[in-house]
Amino acid sequence: MVMSAALEEVTMEAPLRLVEPVRIGAASAEKVSGSFALKDVSVAYGNETVIAGVNMLVPSRAVTALIGPSGCGKSTLLRCLNRMNDEIGNVRVGGAVTLDGLDIYQKSVDPVDLRMRVGQVFQRPNPFPMSIYDNVAFGPRTQGVRKREELDAIIEAALRDAALWDEVKNHLKKHAFELSGGQQQRLCIARALATKPEVLLMDEPASALDPISTQQIEDTIAELKDMVTIVIVTHNMQQAARISDQTAFMLRESMDQPAHLVEVGETKRLFTNPDDKRTESYITGRFG
Amino acid sequence: MSDRNRRARNARTVEAVMKVVTGACVALVVGAAVLILGKIVISGIPGISLEFLFSKPGMGMRAGGIFPIIVGTLMLVTLTAVLVLPLGIMAGIYLAEYAPKNIVTRIVRLSIANMAGVPSIVYGLFGLAVFVLLMQFGKSLLASALTLTCLTLPVIITSTEEALRQIPSDLRQAALALGATRWRAIYKVILPAAAPGIVTGSILGLSRAAGETAPILVTGAAFFLPRLPDSVFSQYMSLPYHLYVLATQVPNVPPEITWGTAFVLVAGVSIVSMIAGAWRSVQRRKVKW
Ligand SMILES: Nc1ncnc2c1ncn2[C@@H]1O[C@H](COP(=O)(O)OP(=O)(O)OP(=O)(O)O)[C@@H](O)[C@H]1O
Ligand SMILES: [Mg+2]
Numbered sequence: 001m002v003m004s005a006a007l008e009e010v011t012m013e014a015p016l017r018l019v020e021p022v023r024i025g026a027a028s029a030e031k032v033s034g035s036f037a038l039k040d041v042s043v044a045y046g047n048e049t050v051i052a053g054v055n056m057l058v059p060s061r062a063v064t065a066l067i068g069p070s071g072c073g074k075s076t077l078l079r080c081l082n083r084m085n086d087e088i089g090n091v092r093v094g095g096a097v098t099l100d101g102l103d104i105y106q107k108s109v110d111p112v113d114l115r116m117r118v119g120q121v122f123q124r125p126n127p128f129p130m131s132i133y134d135n136v137a138f139g140p141r142t143q144g145v146r147k148r149e150e151l152d153a154i155i156e157a158a159l160r161d162a163a164l165w166d167e168v169k170n171h172l173k174k175h176a177f178e179l180s181g182g183q184q185q186r187l188c189i190a191r192a193l194a195t196k197p198e199v200l201l202m203d204e205p206a207s208a209l210d211p212i213s214t215q216q217i218e219d220t221i222a223e224l225k226d227m228v229t230i231v232i233v234t235h236n237m238q239q240a241a242r243i244s245d246q247t248a249f250m251l252r253e254s255m256d257q258p259a260h261l262v263e264v265g266e267t268k269r270l271f272t273n274p275d276d277k278r279t280e281s282y283i284t285g286r287f288g
Numbered sequence: 289m290s291d292r293n294r295r296a297r298n299a300r301t302v303e304a305v306m307k308v309v310t311g312a313c314v315a316l317v318v319g320a321a322v323l324i325l326g327k328i329v330i331s332g333i334p335g336i337s338l339e340f341l342f343s344k345p346g347m348g349m350r351a352g353g354i355f356p357i358i359v360g361t362l363m364l365v366t367l368t369a370v371l372v373l374p375l376g377i378m379a380g381i382y383l384a385e386y387a388p389k390n391i392v393t394r395i396v397r398l399s400i401a402n403m404a405g406v407p408s409i410v411y412g413l414f415g416l417a418v419f420v421l422l423m424q425f426g427k428s429l430l431a432s433a434l435t436l437t438c439l440t441l442p443v444i445i446t447s448t449e450e451a452l453r454q455i456p457s458d459l460r461q462a463a464l465a466l467g468a469t470r471w472r473a474i475y476k477v478i479l480p481a482a483a484p485g486i487v488t489g490s491i492l493g494l495s496r497a498a499g500e501t502a503p504i505l506v507t508g509a510a511f512f513l514p515r516l517p518d519s520v521f522s523q524y525m526s527l528p529y530h531l532y533v534l535a536t537q538v539p540n541v542p543p544e545i546t547w548g549t550a551f552v553l554v555a556g557v558s559i560v561s562m563i564a565g566a567w568r569s570v571q572r573r574k575v576k577w
Contacts, residue, residue, distance in 0.1 A: 082465060084461065084464065084465060087460075087461070087464055089388075089389060112467050112468070112469055113467065114467075115464065115465055115466065115467040116466075116467035119465065119466070120465040122458065122461065122462065122465075124458060126456070126458035126459060126461070126462045127462075128459060128462065128463070128477050129459075129477075129480070129481050130480075138463070138466055138468070138476070138477075139466040139467065142466060142467055142468050142472060143467070188462070191462075191466065192465070192466065195466055195467060
């Protein structure tokens with residue numbers, strides 16, 4: 001097994017081989033947060049365990065890519081991080097997931113509060129059937145923001161961060177369904193950012209989009225990683241190599257055993273000099 | 289000729305015949321509907337006048353208008369709506385959004401479906417026993433409205449549940465992932481999106497309530513009561529029961545009065561459905577997935 005010894009002892013101080021992004025100005029004063037530690041995480045649907053023994057760190061303010069063949073449990077693992085698995089009946093999560101040291105599965109944690117800190121963008125753009133403004137305002141309003149000027153400011157900032165502001169600033173009252181697929185997906189990113197999350201989970205956010213929209217999403221991710229921790233699932237190796245700092249490769253070797261984490265490491269290293277032969281086969285397209 | 293050719297020709301013949309047969313069935317149904325509506329319109333229109341709509345019946349219901357009857361129907365349907373819509377829609381929300389997927393839920397759902405098949409006179413007898421006698425509301429608007437509530441509840445619950453299930457689960461997920469509670473997701477996102485379907489079901493259920501005779505006959509509708517009901521404990525007159533009375537209990541009613549009454553009932557129900565339909569198509573154009 002390739003699981004490095006360092007990962008057995010999961011602590012916040014173990015930064016993997018990653019360097020925290022250098023932060024300048026006022027921002028450097030604020031506490032850098034939004035890092036996950038997963039310890040021996042397993043997930044079962046009913047009595048079928050689909051993932052087992054996942055140990056990894058998700059460093060703050062960096063992009064972590066989850067890769068692996070279809071059905072290996074990438075989406076399932078992602079949903080452990082904002083407890084969206086709770087919404088599916090009959091799911092059991094084992095092991096420990098901590099966000100900045102807080103065990104997010106302990107009784108006192110309300111998933112509703114957790115999800116304000118850990119946002120998610122889905123595979124298919126899923127804007128609400130309402131105006132662009134109301135879509136982005138949904139999260140802040142849920143958090144109790146009512147003042148018009150305050151909302152306006154949050155919405156402008158979120159749309160700017162999602163690189164959509166210039167395209168929609170003059171028709172914020174327009175129905176969200178009138179936007180193109182790529183714009184809708186950036187709207188969904190803005191909607192998630194408006195709750196000011198520390199982490200953004202993205203499950204194949206560009207797989208339903210054309211190449212230009214995909215490029216725009218990737219550019220957006222590059223801009224965002226100074227503000228939030230990003231965990232992204234992707235089937236696209238080039239994309240993982242281009243946008244991520246850390247990559248985790250998951251594999252389910254046969255249907256009668258759960259998937260596990262084969263290798264996790266700095267993206268550049270993993271793609272050029274993987275530790276494991278299976279990682280090499282996968283990234284060179286020999287299976288999956 | 290080869291077997292395959294023969295089979296292909298047979299298939300073509302069956303295709304042609306089935307197209308004619310199914311088409312003929314539709315023609316028959318449309319024909320019947322046109323006949324019924326045509327008869328009501330042609331025989332009913334001559335009876336319609338402002339005086340007919342806004343005056344009391346006179347001369348043993350053989351003359352005058354149907355004002356108290358229209359008002360009685362409106363009051364009955366409004367009271368039923370006030371009772372049944374919150375109850376039915378809330379129950380539908382529970383079944384679609386909160387109910388655990390287990391055997392109990394399945395039994396509840398099955399029972400509700402079966403309730404829809406119970407004949408309306410049975411609801412009438414139930415209403416008589418429970419609301420009129422046991423709860424001592426007497427023969428009254430309230431007793432009838434409660435009876436009609438039981439009768440329409442299954443339609444409202446089922447159509448609400450169906451309408452909510454039509455909404456893609458993506459939207460639910462998106463709302464929850466933003467830190468919304470389930471109720472907030474339902475109230476802010478799912479209900480508005482499902483509103484057209486819920487309104488359709490509600491109108492359908494209430495139209496049925498407006499046209500029922502048997503359950504109100506035994507729980508509060510009056511044979512003849514030319515003044516307006518003054519409280520929910522009053523008896524009242526109502527269009528379907530009045531029609532029944534005119535058609536079978538009073539000799540020598542001028543046909544334009546009977547048909548005029550039928551016309552008012554049908555037109556009332558149709559106008560409400562048409563308004564709902566128009567609103568729905570406006571909504572549809574706004575919301576599509
Ligand atoms: N709601 C569910 N109920 C039961 N089993 C599920 C559920 N969701 C996923 N699974 C199972 O869990 C395993 C992992 O699924 P998951 O969707 O996490 O894979 P994935 O890596 O995201 O695949 P893909 O790349 O195709 O999106 C699969 O075997 C799948 O059948
Ligand atoms: Mg997936």
